Amino acid sequence: MALSKRSTFSHGVHIHDMKYLSKDKAIEVMPAPERVFISLAQHIGKPAQAVVAVGDIVSRGQLIGKADGFVSANVFASVSGVVEKIAPMRNPQGQMQTFIVIKNDNLDTTVTLDDIDKTDGKQIASRVGEAGLVGLGGAGFPTAVKINPPNPVDIVLINGAECEPYLTCDHRIMIENAEEFVKGARFLSIALGGAKIVVGIEENKPDAIEILSKYDDITVVPLKKKYPQGSEKQLIYACTKRKVGCGKLPATTGVCVFNVQTVKQTYDAVELNKPLYERVMTVTGKGINEPKNILVRNGTSYEEIVAFCGGLKDDARKIVSGGPMMGRVLTDLSGYTKKTDSGLLVLAKGEANELEPTACISCGRCAQACPMHLMPMYIDLFTNVGDYELANHYGAMNCFECGTCAYVCPAKRDLVGSVQLCKQKLREMK
Amino acid sequence: MEKLLISNSPHIRSNSTTKRIMIDVCIALLPAFLMGIVYFGPMCILIVGLAVLSAVLAEFCYKLIMKKPMRVILKEFDYTSVVTGLLLGLNLHSTVAWYLPILGSAFAIIVVKMIFGGTGKNFVNPALAGRIFLFISFSAIMANGWATTSIRNIGGVSLTTGATALGSVLKGNFDKIPSNLDLFLGTGIAGCIGETCKAALLLGGIYLLVRRVIDWKPVIYILVTGLWTVVIKGFDFNYFLPSILSGGLFLGAIFMATDYVTCPNTKIGTYIYYVLLGVITAWLRVRTGGEVVSFVIFVMNLCVPLIDRFVVPKPFGYQKPEKKKSEKGGN
Known part of the structure; x- marks a missing residue:
């Protein structure tokens, strides 16, 4: 069911969302690359510890990095093949991280996790941790920590706002995988003790609002199109009118916020016993030839993704990992995807800001x-x-x-x- | 492919720039300038032109003395000095000596703006400071020889020695002041080049409002001034319209008080600022019997850093700490 009234928060800014580039492109499966470079630090918290050695033969979905400590997450192989190298390398942000390089043998032998009791909240919660789920919106906070809040939670809030301009991957998942998405939300609700499911969706995705409104156990809150509508605190306020105190966790207000894709991956982990080793990302911007939403294996190089999407245009000026508002700039295409990459954005001349900063005129x-x-x-x-x-x-x-x-x-x-x-x-x- | 850009997020920006804002302000001032030419004759072009030219030159000279290369100066040029010159020119009357706009602009740009750090660092509105500087230094020229608009003179009223319509309003000589329509259109009114035609100023204000350069809040200043005059005069509502339509209130409220640099940056701070402006203006106008808008804005500009220091909005979700106890028990 959907609320008829639009909700929002105070302040914020209207930005041209530019989603038309990719919002009607169905999710395409990108073929597995020849080699994947999987970082062991794809989440907030301590990096995972490698549990494979050079020369080992691994299957798709096999654990290769084990969570080290409470705030950490498991890492899984995204292709089957031979571990070629385990070595520290620089990530695109310049930090040294341990990467596991796997050469694809193109056999795609797959292992899955064991079956669990899908009605037991505790088992679901531990499965979420076991499958290496993190917040897939960009922050990468381990979901296992979030799903064990210090105080009772009565609302599972799913962030379908996708307020970042350009990005459309969450939108596509809500349309194409609505059934799985809803089941994933129900699993999360069970894990949190039967909390009510609320989905906040910006009104520029009317099709998603319509599809999800058909489910009776889900409350869809249409949100005004405004940036940053999908920010945790603003979203909680818009959907529930609860305010999260400064420096406090959202759980203190009895709300747990999950990204759309995290919810979908929860379904995969619980129902299909599939750990997190691939995700949907949006490759878009006016600087790329064919904007697409693609299902991509963890650790694929940006270069191959760009090639899969028709290559860069001549006037490409800026490459960003993530959305245009909070994403990180890339100096070149030498990086590799990780769990948290929601988009690869190529801004063309005229799209990216090229103006130098001038003196503040205190306009307020x-x-x-x-x-x-x-x-x-x-x-x-x-x-x-x-x-x-x-x-x-x-x-x-x-x-x-x-x-x-x-x-x-x-x-x-x-x-x-x-x-x-x-x-x-x-x-x-x- | 050109070299890739590397910079911090956000990677897209709004298309508003300082230059665009300043050009918008210039455009908004054009109607008032045009009406000034219509009312006071072509001398206005010379005066305003000199003010603008010397303001721009003063900025360039200062930067050259500071050993900035010409390339950088041209790149940095953001039309703020054009706005300052234009505002100062419009704040002079049409019969001033030719050197006044030059001196005023030079003072405004060099002393008030550049010495304090250039664009965005001026402690008061430069045009306003320039006007006050001229007013104090050349009070004889500035206060006398006001020309009345040439379209329709009002018979029997001498408007040549500073006796603006406002003075008559404040003395309560309602028979001597022009009608409200005349005050609004500026016909037959003595005053500065830009301040007589309120209709043109209002048009400029609406343009700025539409372009979102300013918001509606300066209206508070105008209304509070009128209302407070009414209150001081013993709730005589005859004072309301003449007191807001005469003098430099419109020019001050729409173009001077709204100067970004010297007005508060918070909502509540802005309300405080405009209400105080209105109250003080009305009070001082009645006490002195003359026009005080520029002095009041000057003084309030100096108070803005204080307002901004103490009126800081509470961050979103701030009130939670107080509810801590009840939250633990219930909820």
Whole structure:
């Protein structure tokens, strides 16, 4: 069932969503690559520990990295073949991480996890951890931790807002895999003690709202198209009118938020006993020849993905892993996909911002747009002069770096960069 | 393929830029300027032109002295000095000596803006400071020789020695002041080049509103000024329209008080700012019997950093800590 009234949060900004590039493209399965490079640190928390050795023959879905500690996640082989190398390499962000390189033998021998009792919440919760699920929206927080909240939860909120412009993978899953998605949501609800299922969907996805409204046990909340509608705190407020306190976990308000794809993977893990080794990502932007939604194996190189999508256009100017608002820029195509990659975005000339920052004119648009009601112009000012305490007076630590302020800034200042610097300095000072 | 861009998120930006905003302000000032030319004759073009030209030149000269290469200066040029020059020119009356706009612009740009760090760092509105500088330094020229708009003079009222319609309003000489329509259109009114025609200023304000350069809040300033005058005058509502339509209130409220740099950055702060502006303007107008809008905005501009320091909005979800106890028990 769907609520008739549109919900939203205060502030935020309207951005042209650019989803027309890929929203009608059905999910395509990308052929497995010759070699996969699987990082052991694809989540927030401690990297997993390799449990295979060079020369081992692994199957698809076999555990190759074991979760190390409470906040960590299992990593699985995405192709069958021989482990060629286990070595530290730089990821696209410049951090050293251990990668496991598997050469594909093209046999695709597959192993699955054992069957579990699908009505037992505890078994579902442990399966979610076993299958290596993390928040697939981009943060990569281990779902196993989220599904064991410190206090009772009465609402399972599924984030179908997909407020990032360009990205359409969640949209496609809600349309194409609605049945699996709903079953996955029910599993999560069982794991959380029978919590109510609420799905928040931005109104620019009317087809998804219509399809999911047919299920009686699911409440669909149509949301106003506004960025950052899919941010956890803003989404909780829009869908349930509960406010998450500063520095608190959403679970304190009795709500657990999951990404659409996490829910779908929960279904795969519980029903099909399939661990997380592939995901749907959107390859889009005006700088790529054929924008697509593709099901891609974990550890595929960006270069092969781009080639699968028709290659770059001549006027490609910027390559981003993730969405255009919060994604990370790539210096080249030498990286490899990980669990959290929701998109590969190639921005063409004229799409990507090329203007240099100029002086702040104190127009106050950033403060008017900030969904957390902070004052980014002063955070920027005081961070640049080194007074981090005063920058925090204007809310630096409450910022979740959604980029709304920098988007609206007429002076094109790097407000997000200032906040990141300020947060880091404040953490160092503690 | 060109070299790839590397920069922090967000990777897409809105298409609004400082330059565009400043050009919008210039466009919004054009109707008032045109009406000034219509009312006061072609001398206005010279005065405003000199003010704009010297403002731009002052910025360039300052930057050249600061050893910035010409390439950088041209790249940095964002039309803020054009706005300053235009505003200052429109704030002078049509019979001032030719060197006044030059001096005023130079003072506004160099002393008020550039020395404090250039665009975005001026502590008060530069055009306003330039006007006040001229007003204090050349009070004889600035206060006398006001020309009345040439379209329709009002018989029997001398408007040549600073006796603006506002003065008559505040003294309560309702028989001597022009009709509200005249005040609104600026016909037969003495005043600065840009401030007489309220209709043109309003048109500019609506343009800025449509372009989302400013919001509706300056209306608070205009309304509070009118209402507070009414209150001071013992709830005599005859004062309401003449007091808001005479003097430089429209120009001040729409183009001066809304200067981004020198107005508060928060919603509540902005309300405080405009209400205080209105109250002080009305009070001082009645006390002094003259036009004080520019001085009041000047003083309030200086208070803006204080407002912004103490009126900081609470972050989203802030009220939770107080509910902590009840939350643990229930919920």
